Amino acid sequence: MRRVFTGINASPGIAIGRAFILSRTLQRVERKTIPEKRVPKQVKAFLSAIKKSMKEIETIRARLGADKAKELSTVLDTHIMLLQDDALRNDVIKIIEEQKVTASWAVSEHVGRFNKMLANLGGEYLSTRVADLNDIKNRILRNLGPGGGICCLDEAPEGSVVVAQDINPSEAVQINTARIVGFVTELGSKTSHSAIIAKAHEIPAVVGATGVLQNVKQGTRMIVDGIDGKVILSPTRKQLAEYENKRQSYKYYVIELLSAADLPAESRDGFRLAIEANIESPADVKTALRHGAAGIGLYRTEYLFIREGRIPTQEEHLASYKQVAEEIAPHSATIRTIDIGGEKLVDAVEMPPQRNPALGLRAIRLCFSRREIFKNQIKGILRAGLHGNLKIMFPMISGIEELKKGKAIIEECKKELRKAHVDFNADMEVGIMIEIPSAALTADILAPECDFFSIGTNDLIQYSIAIDRANEEVAYLYNPLHPAVLRTIKMVVEAGHRHKVRVGVCGEMAGEPLYALMLMGLGVDELSMNPVAIPAVKKVIRSSRLCESLKIASKALGFQTADEIEAYIYNVMSKRYPQEIATSLFF
Ligand code: PEP
Ligand code: MG
DSSP: OEEEEEEEEEEEEEEEEEEEOOOOOOOOOOOOOOOGGHHHHHHOOOOOHHHHHHHHHHHHHHHSSSHHHHHHHHHHHHHHHHHHHHHHHHHHHHHHHHBBOOOHHHHHHHHHHHHHHHHHOOOOOHHHHHHHHHHHHHHHHHHHHHGGGGGGGGOTTTTTTESSSSOHHHHHTTTOTTTTTEEEEOOOOSSSHHHHHHHHHHOEEOOOTTHHHHHTTOOEEEEETTTEEEEEEOOOOHHHHHHHHHEEEHHHHHHHHTTTTTTTOTTTTBBBOOOEEEEESSTHHHHHHHOOSSSEEEEHHHEEEEEEEHOHHHHHHHHHHHHHHHHTTTTTTEOOOOOOBBBBOOOOOOOOSSSGGGSSSOOOOHHHHHHHHHHHHHHHHHHHHHGGGEEEEEEOOOHHHHHHHHHHHHHHHHHHHHHOOOOSSOOOOOOEESSSHHHTTTTTGGGGGGGGGOOOOOHHHHHHHHHHTGGGGOOOOOOOHHHHHHHHHHHHHHHHHHOOEEEOOOSSSGGOOHHHHHHHTTOEEEEEEEEGGHHHHHHHHHHHHHHHHHHHHHHHTTOOOHHHHHHOOOHHHHHHHHHHTTTTTOO
């Protein structure tokens, strides 16, 4: 049995725990009773899961070539027929209502009864029907989502290291930090959203660790080294002692960093950078403040949809942004309008199947096609703007037309609010993410139309170098130090500054001590990052000088390859800041 695996260090720290294997095919549904008042909601969830399942099958059929469609048409017809079957609907609803259980349990119960009956009858035809029924059951259960009551992560005992093929955003938001000490996935990269969430929860994580699932058993003792990207199964006593030491020293290092977190990010020659935090929920504001954030530079509001498993109301948008505005005051918070699509699929927002989701209907593009969802959010932000300093930011802007269209929708929302006599802040800053090369190249055209730029390097790198940011196979190409990326950042900064527009960076690159001085030297005004990254980045900036950072940036821009730039930056930074660079995730 293989015991040591190398993967990508996605969230620093050392975890020692027992494996909790999250396997979707092994998903077990527990019997959960619910209060009477939740019964109608479960029935509704079940009916919409049926509808969604039928739509999925129709889409599969539409995507099949003529030959395949013919070959599979009986199977697909059978599945549709099973989903339309009144007996299924009535029986499941009856189970929910009479037993007061979740829709997931009721579906499993119904299919279980049926399977038993068919198995007693025997025969090949009937065993095919059992397979069809199970297929349908899995589809419905998946479409019921975590809100429907199936969530294996819920069952993780204390001290668990979650091991999975991948963890999707809707699972990641349910990570219970009291019980889960680490996680390991076979897929993913440093900037996949599960990695970002692990970091925000300070849970050590290794992603892209191929082969672990084949070798691990439920409950196996294991070590996750999120600093060096290593996973060790069934460690020896010696390894346990060694990693316990490493765990302790990392813990003390973090405590020491935190003690200076509130000091400003000011270089020794008096240059100040604004350091802000990226958050996924209002609850993260406390963590951001504890780590020394002077504002929220990016609120990823799509998590409101992901967490609730449904489309929030305008009042819920308002409440969420109001809470952020009040808790972060007197600092500001930048509310990014939803970035749904791509890697971040949300059950509540129906999307057509897309061959290439990262290049498809995502973020602002989706908002333009689902205007009501967008307008509700904009109105919520405008109203919450009365309670603090909030800014609106559009993601995935590709050119000036989209920016103008987005701004026109803001004006439309203001008009409607006025007409309805609802108070709001009419004077909020509007900015955009620069994360698509076409926006970077036209930054000089975009700048006069907005108040700020925030460079989203996670996507900018993905789209500039043409690598899927969540694909571990090409993760080796994902290099923030590619000369194209540095040139793009410089160009955007210059275009912004020519029009007196502030330029920040809010991708994972901003939270990396290794790059802090280079970004400062490139002229960036703000860095917004995972809250836990703030103290180390501040420490680097506080012990530096502006002239030193200008030299680093200019030298870096002079190299031809990412490797040369990396060797240079690493050399300079690891001599000056050995400890910060030793825990760096990007090296
Ligand atoms: C980015 O792309 O750099 C970014 C900050 O946005 P997200 O990671 O949410 O796509
Ligand atoms: Mg992005």
